[in-house]
Amino acid sequence: MADDQATEPGGSAGGSDAALGQSVSRGQFLTKATIGMGAVLGGMVAVPPVAMMLAPAVGGQRRFRVPALDEQGTPIRVEDLPVGEFAKFVLHFPEELPTEDERPRDYVRDRVGFVRRNPEGFTDALTGKSEQLTLISNRCVHLGCPVQETGGQFVCPCHGGAYDGDGQRTEGPPPRPLDRFDWEVGEDGYLYVTGEHSLTPDGRELDSVYGPGQPTAGPQSLFFKFQP
Amino acid sequence: MGITQQARNAAVDVADGIEDRTGLIGYHRWFLFRNVPRGISIWHSLGFALLVVFVLQAITGAILAMYYQPAANTAYESIVAITTQYDWGWVVRGMHKWGASVMIVLLFLHMAASFVMGAYRYPRELTWITGVLIFALMMGMGFTGYLLVWDNRAFWATVVGININGTAPFLGPYILDFLRGGPEYTGQIIARFYAIHMLHIPGALAALIGLHIYLVTRLGVTPAPWKTDDPANHPEAWS
Numbered sequence: 001m002a003d004d005q006a007t008e009p010g011g012s013a014g015g016s017d018a019a020l021g022q023s024v025s026r027g028q029f030l031t032k033a034t035i036g037m038g039a040v041l042g043g044m045v046a047v048p049p050v051a052m053m054l055a056p057a058v059g060g061q062r063r064f065r066v067p068a069l070d071e072q073g074t075p076i077r078v079e080d081l082p083v084g085e086f087a088k089f090v091l092h093f094p095e096e097l098p099t100e101d102e103r104p105r106d107y108v109r110d111r112v113g114f115v116r117r118n119p120e121g122f123t124d125a126l127t128g129k130s131e132q133l134t135l136i137s138n139r140c141v142h143l144g145c146p147v148q149e150t151g152g153q154f155v156c157p158c159h160g161g162a163y164d165g166d167g168q169r170t171e172g173p174p175p176r177p178l179d180r181f182d183w184e185v186g187e188d189g190y191l192y193v194t195g196e197h198s199l200t201p202d203g204r205e206l207d208s209v210y211g212p213g214q215p216t217a218g219p220q221s222l223f224f225k226f227q228p
Numbered sequence: 229m230g231i232t233q234q235a236r237n238a239a240v241d242v243a244d245g246i247e248d249r250t251g252l253i254g255y256h257r258w259f260l261f262r263n264v265p266r267g268i269s270i271w272h273s274l275g276f277a278l279l280v281v282f283v284l285q286a287i288t289g290a291i292l293a294m295y296y297q298p299a300a301n302t303a304y305e306s307i308v309a310i311t312t313q314y315d316w317g318w319v320v321r322g323m324h325k326w327g328a329s330v331m332i333v334l335l336f337l338h339m340a341a342s343f344v345m346g347a348y349r350y351p352r353e354l355t356w357i358t359g360v361l362i363f364a365l366m367m368g369m370g371f372t373g374y375l376l377v378w379d380n381r382a383f384w385a386t387v388v389g390i391n392i393n394g395t396a397p398f399l400g401p402y403i404l405d406f407l408r409g410g411p412e413y414t415g416q417i418i419a420r421f422y423a424i425h426m427l428h429i430p431g432a433l434a435a436l437i438g439l440h441i442y443l444v445t446r447l448g449v450t451p452a453p454w455k456t457d458d459p460a461n462h463p464e465a466w467s
Contacts, residue, residue, distance in 0.1 A: 057406035111412070144391040145384060158388065211404045213395035223397035228405045 058228050066091045068115065068135075068183075068191040076191045078133065081117035086149050086165075089115050089135075091193055112138040113181050114149050115191065116165075126166040126177060126203040135181035136167045137196060142174040144212040154178060169201070175215040176201055258445070265451035271345075272449055274338035281331045282437065286430065288324040296376070298422035300415035303378035328370055335366055347450040355443040358436050365433045372425035378418060386421075387413060 024032075068076045068089040076089055091111040116134045123130050136154070138146045145158035153170075154163040162171035167178030182195035198210040200217040210216055214224040229237075247253045264272075295314060297306040310317040339359065342348070348356035375386040394404030409416040 054406065056408075056410045057402040143388040145388065158384070211394035211401055212391040214400065224401060226398065227401045228411070 065184075065192050065194050067186075068113075068193050076115070077189050078117065078185050078191050079189060081115060081133075081191075083117050083119050086114040086116045086136075086152060088138075088149070089113055089191070089193075112146065113193070114138060114154075115183075124166055124203075126168050126199065127205060128203060132185075133183060133191070134166070135183050135193065137179040137181060139179065139212065140174060141169075141176050141178060141198075141210075141212050142172065147178065167199070175213065175220075176210070176217070177203075179209055180205070262445065262448065264449050265455060267452035267455035268449065269452070271337075271341040274334055274341055275444065278331065278334045278338055279437065279441070281327055281334060282433070285324060285327050285331060288320050288327065289426070289430075291320050292324055293426060296422075298376070298418050300378070300418055303376065303418055307377055328373060331366060332370060335363055339363060342450065344453070345450040346453050352443070352447050352450060355440060355447060358440040358443065362433060362436050362440060365429050365436065368429050369425060369433070372421040372429065375418065375421045376425065383413075386417075 069092055070076055071088055071090065073090070073092070076087070081087055089112070091113070114136045116136075118124075118130075118132060118134060121130070124134060138149075138154075140147050140156035140158065140161050142156060142159055142161045145156050147154040147156045147161070147163065152165040154167065156162070156172065156174070160172040161169065161174040163174070163178050164170050167180070169175075169177060177199045179196055179198050181193045182197065184192050184194055186192050196209040198206045198208065198216050200206065200221075202217065206216060208227045210224060210227065215221045216224075243253070292310065295306060295310050295317065297303060307321070310321050312318070342356070342359065347359075371386075371389055374389075375382050390404060390407045393407060394400045396403055405411060407417075407420075408414075409420045
């Protein structure tokens with residue numbers, strides 16, 4: 001310490017640091033303070049860009065309330081839907097959401113799904129529920145290609161995944177049934193889509209939507225328990 | 229003194245001045261004038277070939293970036309314009325597109341040759357590790373560049389590719405949202421991939437390639453394993 005004092009220009013005017021009972025010389029203090037302030041400033045500079053970059057990964061599940069449109073862009077009135085048959089619907093996000101807060105950013109591709117108006121006394125073979133409508137996502141749960149509806153069944157053109165009329169996998173690599181859209185019928189009688197969720201192969205409805213290729217049951221599903 | 233001699237002297241003076249201030253000539257000699265082991269073949273030249281293709285990709289990419297418009301409603305049209313309207317655009321874009329494939333092929337050949345030569349062994353472990361990182365980043369370049377064409381094939385191939393990433397255990401769902409920039413595929417993805425393709429990965433690649441070349445220069449070219457009994461192939465014997 002004494003050597004430090006001797007070689008340090010402009011040492012303390014009131015005598016040595018040791019004499020004052022200090023354990024840190026002015027040079028050491030300034031060095032540590034510079035490093036500390038540098039770390040704080042560096043953190044202040046680094047955190048926002050990193051947070052901005054990583055924010056989408058923890059953005060949470062999406063909720064919305066979007067009118068379902070037919071392929072001509074006309075809102076779908078539930079009572080106009082044919083009973084027992086699937087009709088394609090489109091969710092056109094940017095223009096149709098009621099408030100700016102609910103509007104997702106810059107949607108390139110409209111989401112597409114299939115809606116079936118179920119007959120009286122219908123029970124969903126997959127979920128066991130008796131609901132007026134069944135809304136199935138067209139996103140293949142294997143790797144995300146758009147499934148096509150043919151004769152009340154769904155086939156994916158990319159890797160041959162196939163599903164029955166309830167979205168249950170019947171063939172190919174998909175690990176779970178097709179996802180379902182949440183829906184409600186507005187007071188005006190039109191169909192609104194309010195969210196999306198995944199199902200387990202035995203028909204249990206989950207709170208969130210899983211990514212394509214992510215199993216919802218069995219040991220592998222443990223890898224995907226935590227969803228953004 | 230003739231004008232030729234004067235010009236030569238002037239050039240030597242300039243070179244001396246630069247050398248005094250930078251020492252570049254010394255580095256140049258250290259970098260290029262090295263002993264190499266016996267048994268050198270064309271398989272030892274793949275790394276340099278890769279470097280040449282990387283530089284070409286960087287040059288053509290920088291030129292394409294002057295014309296490419298990375299937004300959902302302009303990307304494909306700008307690609308079409310580059311290919312059909314701008315002078316030499318089809319050549320530059322062709323060089324960039326096919327150069328990417330050439331680079332991947334060379335990358336595999338270089339890696340296979342290095343593996344066969346045993347370039348992962350002491351003292352070149354770090355060279356091998358940097359090479360593996362370069363390999364991963366090059367794959368990332370290919371993946372992010374594929375989307376930029378923004379046609380149906382590019383879009384759906386990228387969707388499938390991103391969703392494959394989403395099947396990684398535990399981190400998959402987060403990687404999925406990170407890559408597509410949110411819970412859905414939006415116009416943001418093209419800017420995101422463009423930035424990764426143009427800035428993030430090339431920056432990291434340039435640094436890693438620099439380190440890789442430094443290590444190759446420092447440790448010497450790996451001798452062919454069937455020549456390792458030759459004392460001249462041991463770097464420690466060269467000094």
